Amino acid sequence: MQNVKVCIVGPSKHFLSGISYFIMRLANSLSASCSVSVICYRNLLPRFLFPGRAHVGKEISNLEFSPAVQVYDGMDYNNPVTWYRAYCHLRRTKPDIIILQWWTSSVSHMHLLMKIMGLSLRSRLVIDFHEVVDPLEESIFPLRLYSRLMGKILRKDLDTYIVHSTSDKFLVAKRYGIDAQKIHVIPHGLYDHYGRVMDAKKARELLSIKEELVILSFGLIRRYKGVPYLIKAFEQLPESIVKRSRLLIVGEMWEDGEELLCQIKSSPFTEKITLVDEYVPDSKVPVYFSAANIVVLPYTRASQSGIAHIAMSFGKPVIASDVGGLKESLGRYAGAIFVPPMDSDEIKKKLLLNLKSEKIYNPPALGWNKISDQYLKVVLRQ
Structure with missing residues (x-):
């Protein structure tokens, strides 16, 4: 043509x-x-x-x-x-x-x-x-x-x-x-141009993360991304799990920044939550996704998510809200786990079931x- x-x-x-x-x-x-x-x-x-x-x-x-x-x-x-x-x-x-x-x-x-x-x-x-x-x-x-x-x-x-x-x-x-x-x-x-997944231990060392379990929220921080629901879910995890975990929230804050900071500071597990407020350079993307055990997309609405297509390219399990086009884009991915939107209890349950998994999934043919x-x-x- x-x-x-x-x-x-x-x-x-x-x-x-x-x-x-x-x-x-x-x-x-x-x-x-x-x-x-x-x-x-x-x-x-x-x-x-x-x-x-x-x-x-x-x-x-x-x-x-x-x-x-x-x-x-x-x-x-x-x-x-x-x-x-x-x-x-x-x-x-x-x-x-x-x-x-x-x-x-x-x-x-x-x-x-x-x-x-x-x-x-x-x-x-x-x-x-x-x-x-x-x-x-x-x-x-x-x-x-x-x-x-x-x-x-x-x-x-x-x-x-x-x-x-x-x-x-x-x-x-x-x-x-x-x-x-x-x-x-x-x-x-798929956004598969970031390279291959790294050794998880090496990636965590680069990020100065000592915990063995890493939960990743990635991408622009906006109201509809639902990050507060993930924080609430993290707080509901058994203390024995939280002690071994790091909630990693990475992305440029566009909306509700003060409210999110207050929620993190007032959390009983604030020392286990890391917020990185920046638009992440390409060179750092593989480090964050390689360090993660699981990626969570607790959106309240969505047309699509470029973050989902990065997570799939790295073979990571993804907990995602069942909203809009998000379920459709992740529907052919074996590592997708769906929860109702704005439901911290369900996010917590899925984290407990899947957080310790080390399985790498094959991305869909996209x-x-x-x-x-x-x-x-x-x-x-x-």
């Missing part, structure tokens, strides 16, 4: 996020079978408004685009010169298909510009939903109005819509009034070659 030209649009490594990794993995895989270009959003919004501003611009990821991918890394929210250069990039590469990555309404005006540019070039337009509604944006009235207005204009009359779970398909169809026949489900690929093949079948179907 070398004659097919695809352009993927999404965030650059400057504002690094899980979506940045997604477009790099997808673009690199697609480049094996077609001509691929990428337009990266370099600056998404004023930095002081971004909860993760501490890591903006830092070189913390080793992943790069393949040399075969033509990249324009420099479209900024506030610089029309960069918008024109993005248009020049499109005119030069002449994509048959433009795939817009949707995860936040903060990039809506840039997405609308890309839509207009794509229509002028007669490209087919695709939107890939990584989130149905951002809960933070939905909770702030002006942002909610902006998101709904801009989103309605953006989503109107596109050629194809992509989601990563069946539950999201029905949510997107209902919430945005999109014909369900135009919405296609493509699984999320390689990016298969994911990119499904992408091409979907976007060329129209």
Whole structure:
């Protein structure tokens, strides 16, 4: 399919996020079978408004685009010169298909510009939903109005819509009034670019962890991630287990930071809880997952979880809430253990049953070659 030209649009490594990794993995895989270009959003919004501003611009990821991918890394929210250069990039590469990555309404005006540019070039337009509604944006009235207005204009009359779970398909169809026949489900690929699992003892030494049992919560700390329910579950474990355990909470705090810190400080087992408030560099990811006996994702809602796809790539058992697309993404993984959302008692029970397990599970067949093949079948179907 070398004659097919695809352009993927999404965030650059400057504002690094899980979506940045997604477009790099997808673009690199697609480049094996077609001509691929990428337009990266370099600056998404004023930095002081971004909860993760501490890591903006830092070189913390080793992943790069393949040399075969033509990249324009420099479209900024506030610089029309960069918008024109993005248009020049499109005119030069002449994509048959433009795939817009949707995860936040903060990039809506840039997405609308890309839509207009794509229509002028007669490209087919695709939107890939990584989130149905951002809960933070939905909770702030002006942002909610902006998101709904801009989103309605953006989503109107596109050629194809992509989601990563069946539950999201029905949510997107209902919430945005999109014909369900135009919405296609493509699984999320594994984030297996961090390397192999390390020796657990060595990993714990690197983290200065002396305990033999390690429970890991990983990823951005936001209200819907449900970390307080995990802390409560940890506190309910028998004291004999807690003495041998370390609850490791690792991730950049975006919401409810003070409440979480107070909960940890007031815990009867506060000395057994470690909070690492940072966006973790790629080099440290294998250390944290290798040190863990088990990964817990106590989400109260979810479309997908990049963390689940990291945990699966390292073969770790995962306790996850039975919510949204989370169960679907982990459904083919033998190491998945599901609990009702917001249920600390069930998390505790599953921890007791599985915490001491040293089994390494085989990840499901979610390689990016298969994911990119499904992408091409979907976007060329129209």
